[in-house]
Amino acid sequence: MPITLFNSIASWLLKKRYHQIELFLKYPEEVQEEVLHQLIEIAEDTEIGRKYGFESINNYETFRERVPISSYEEIEPIIERTRRGEQNIFWPTSIKLFAKSSGTTNAKSKFIPVSEEALEDCHYKSGKDLLCLYLNNNENSQLFTGKSLRLGGSKELYEDNGSYFGDLSAILIDNMPLWAEYSSTPSSKVSLMSEWESKLKAIIKESTQENVTSLAGVPSWMLVLLNNVVQETGKDNLFQIWDNLEVYFHGGVSFNPYEEQYKNLLPRKSFKYYEIYNASEGFFAIQDRNNADDLLLMLDYGIFYEFVPMSEYGTEGQMAIPLWEVKKNTNYAIIITTNSGLWRYKIGDTIKFTSTSPYRIKVTGRTKHHINVFGEELIIENAEEALKTICAKTGAEIKDYTAGPVFMEGKEKGAHEWLIEFRNQPEDIDVFTEYLDNALKSLNSDYEAKRYNNITLNMPIVHIARENLFYDWLKSKDKLGGQHKIPRLSNKRDYVEELLHMNK
Numbered sequence: 001m002p003i004t005l006f007n008s009i010a011s012w013l014l015k016k017r018y019h020q021i022e023l024f025l026k027y028p029e030e031v032q033e034e035v036l037h038q039l040i041e042i043a044e045d046t047e048i049g050r051k052y053g054f055e056s057i058n059n060y061e062t063f064r065e066r067v068p069i070s071s072y073e074e075i076e077p078i079i080e081r082t083r084r085g086e087q088n089i090f091w092p093t094s095i096k097l098f099a100k101s102s103g104t105t106n107a108k109s110k111f112i113p114v115s116e117e118a119l120e121d122c123h124y125k126s127g128k129d130l131l132c133l134y135l136n137n138n139e140n141s142q143l144f145t146g147k148s149l150r151l152g153g154s155k156e157l158y159e160d161n162g163s164y165f166g167d168l169s170a171i172l173i174d175n176m177p178l179w180a181e182y183s184s185t186p187s188s189k190v191s192l193m194s195e196w197e198s199k200l201k202a203i204i205k206e207s208t209q210e211n212v213t214s215l216a217g218v219p220s221w222m223l224v225l226l227n228n229v230v231q232e233t234g235k236d237n238l239f240q241i242w243d244n245l246e247v248y249f250h251g252g253v254s255f256n257p258y259e260e261q262y263k264n265l266l267p268r269k270s271f272k273y274y275e276i277y278n279a280s281e282g283f284f285a286i287q288d289r290n291n292a293d294d295l296l297l298m299l300d301y302g303i304f305y306e307f308v309p310m311s312e313y314g315t316e317g318q319m320a321i322p323l324w325e326v327k328k329n330t331n332y333a334i335i336i337t338t339n340s341g342l343w344r345y346k347i348g349d350t351i352k353f354t355s356t357s358p359y360r361i362k363v364t365g366r367t368k369h370h371i372n373v374f375g376e377e378l379i380i381e382n383a384e385e386a387l388k389t390i391c392a393k394t395g396a397e398i399k400d401y402t403a404g405p406v407f408m409e410g411k412e413k414g415a416h417e418w419l420i421e422f423r424n425q426p427e428d429i430d431v432f433t434e435y436l437d438n439a440l441k442s443l444n445s446d447y448e449a450k451r452y453n454n455i456t457l458n459m460p461i462v463h464i465a466r467e468n469l470f471y472d473w474l475k476s477k478d479k480l481g482g483q484h485k486i487p488r489l490s491n492k493r494d495y496v497e498e499l500l501h502m503n504k
Helices: 003-026 028-042 047-051 060-066 072-083 116-137 169-174 178-182 196-207 219-232 255-267 380-394 429-445 445-454 471-474 494-502
Strands: 098-099 110-116 146-150 157-160 163-166 212-217 245-251 272-279 284-286 296-297 302-307 333-338 343-356 360-366 397-405 413-423 461-464
Touching: 003 028, 003 116, 028 060, 028 302, 028 494, 072 110, 072 163, 072 343, 098 169, 110 116, 110 169, 116 169, 116 245, 116 272, 163 169, 178 471, 196 219, 212 219, 219 245, 219 255, 255 380, 255 397, 272 296, 284 333, 360 380, 380 397, 380 429, 397 471, 397 494, 413 471, 413 494, 429 445, 429 461, 471 494
Parallel strands: 098 163, 146 212, 212 245, 245 272, 413 461
Antiparallel strands: 098 110, 157 163, 272 284, 284 296, 296 360, 302 333, 333 343, 343 360, 397 413
C-alpha cells in the first residue's frame, strides 16, 4: 500500500474515533457505571464472582461494600494458580499472558494478568486514541508518511507452564496488530532483543535508515538512545537525521528532569511533546491538547476507577470514592477494576485532578515512593518541580537522581540526602542545595514547617554522583532499558546507601 494512501486511510479512521471519545467527555459518570456493570456481569460466574455474589450486585455502593481493596501480595496466590493453567478464577476468558513488573525496586517480580480484552480494548485502543487526539489537534500532521521509533522493554517473552510472561512492551510488540507493525521501527526482532547495549546499536542501525516522524518511549532510556544516535551519526541534532520528526510520545517517568536536554536535541519550537500514563495493569490517560501539562482520563477502556485520598490511605478508615465524587487538587491513590480481572486493585500510583469537566489528571508519584519520615510528606511531584525551577536558575541539567532520609540519632536532627547525576553541573553545589531547600519549602508547607529553624529537619545534603552511576547501578541489577526506573524518593536508606557505596 502506498504510504500516502495509508496515511489518508489511517487519519480518517482515527478521526472517527474522536466522536466516541466525546461521548465519555459528555457523560463520564454514566460511562464509568456502565463499565462497572459490564465487568461484574461478565465475571459473575468466575470464582471471584461467586465468592462476592456478583450476580446480585446492582450498584456501585454494593460493589464497594462486598469487594475488598487488595494489593498484589493479597491476590498473588490466585494469579499463580492461573499461571499454572487454572482458568475462570478472576476472569472468564483464558489468560495466558502476564506482564512481568518489579517497578523500581529489587523486590520479587509481579506477574500482572493481561487478557485478550485488555490487549484489544485497552492497550491497543489507547495507542489508536493517542494518535487520534494528536491528529485532532494537528490537522496538518504528516505522521503516517513515516514511521514511529519505538523503544520498548529489553526482555524477551518466556514460556512457563503454558503461559507467557515478559515486559508489557514486549507483550504488546509480540502481539502487535499489522497496522502498528507496518508504521513502526525498529523491527520486532530488534525491539525484543534482551541485551540492552547490543539492542541499542541495532536500533540505531535500523532506525537511521528510516523516515522517522515520531518517537515513543520512556524519557530516561529514550534520551540514552537519542544521544547515541547523534554521537554515532556525527550530527548536531536529530532533525539533521530525521527532518520530518514532529512529536515525541512519552510516559513512564516524569519528563521534567529531561525537558531541556530534549530541547537541545530537538531545537524546533514546532516540535510537539505528548504525555501518556500507562502501566502493566492498564492504560489510563492521554494528553489531549497541545502544550498541556495534564492528561485526559480515558473512561471506556474496560477500567473502572476509584480513588482514596492520600490523607486516609493505609488507615483503617480509608474509603475509596468513585470518579464522580473526586475534587480538584487533592492527592489520591488510584484503585482499579479491570477487564483482566483485577478487582479493586491498588496500583501504587498517586494522582491529582486538575479538572473535573472533563476529568484531567497529573501523576504525582507513588504511594510507596515519597519521604514522610518526619511528617514532611515530600512527594515526587514536589521534587520534580523544585529541581526544574532551580535548574532554570543555575543552568544545571540533571540526568538522574534519588533521595532518602537521614534518620535522627540522639540530639542530631534529621535531613534528606540526595544523589544527583548532572549532565551540566551547577557552578556552586552549596548554592544549588540552598535553592533546592527553598524551592521545596515554597512547594510543600509540611516540609517548610519541619525546616523552620531546623526544628526537625536540617538543610538537605546533596552529593554529586559520578558519571553513569545510576546506569551502572541498574546494570548491576540487570535492569537496563525498557520500563526500569530509578527510585526517586524513599522512606528508607537502602537505595541511597547502595549508590553512595558505588559512588566512591
